Amino acid sequence: TTALDVTIQAQILELMGEMKERYNMSVILITHDxxxxxxxxxxxxxxxxxLIMEEGTVDDIFYRTGHPYSAGLLAxxxxxxxEKLVPIMGTPPDLLNPPVGCPFAARCSHAMKLCREYRPELTQVGPGHKSACWLHNKSVKIHRKEVWPV
Incomplete structure (x- = not known):
């Protein structure tokens, strides 16, 4: 719906919402909005x-953010x-030569040595809420911005 007039976009989204309710169906929506x-x-x-950085309910993502990238998007x-926009500093990773660790590490203010060297798995941070961030992984010991697997 990005290239659509705002009124047409609203009508299409309203129709999608109505169909979702009427037919008890799921909708997969890919958007930055x-x-x-x-x-x-x-x-x-x-x-x-x-890669998936975080997954959860709308409330999880908007009010109990688990990943620094999600927090950056919301900020x-x-x-x-x-009000001035708060940008996410740095540049996106080169997907032709992706980083070895977390793809967000170069732009993350919480990044540790481990983040650049190993890709984190999705870790449960709440019921049905997961985050791919070493900050939430209980199998690592955090000490002075360096992290070592336990």
Whole structure:
């Protein structure tokens, strides 16, 4: 719906929502529009660099964020009309030569040595809520910005 007029986009999204309810069906929606996600979706998968960074309910993602990338996305939404945008610093990874570790590590303010060397698996951070971040993995010991597997 990105290239559509705002009115047409709203009509299509409303129709999708009506069909979802009427036919008790699922809808897979791929979008960068967090407003659309909050109004139409029940579960969310946040991807970065072609990998799942976090998955959970809309409330999990918007109010109990588990991954620094998700937090960065939410922080980049202006809260008031004259508020400055908070960008995610750095550049996206080269997907032709992807990083060995977490694809978000180079842009993450929480990144540790382990993040750059090993890709984290999705870890349960709450009921039905998972995050692919070493900060949530209980099998590692964190000490002075360096992390070592236990």
């Amino acid at each position: 967090l407003g659309v996600i909050s109004s139409l979706c029940t579960r969310v998968i946040v991807m970065y660099g072609g 980049s939404i202006p809260k008031r009309s004259r």
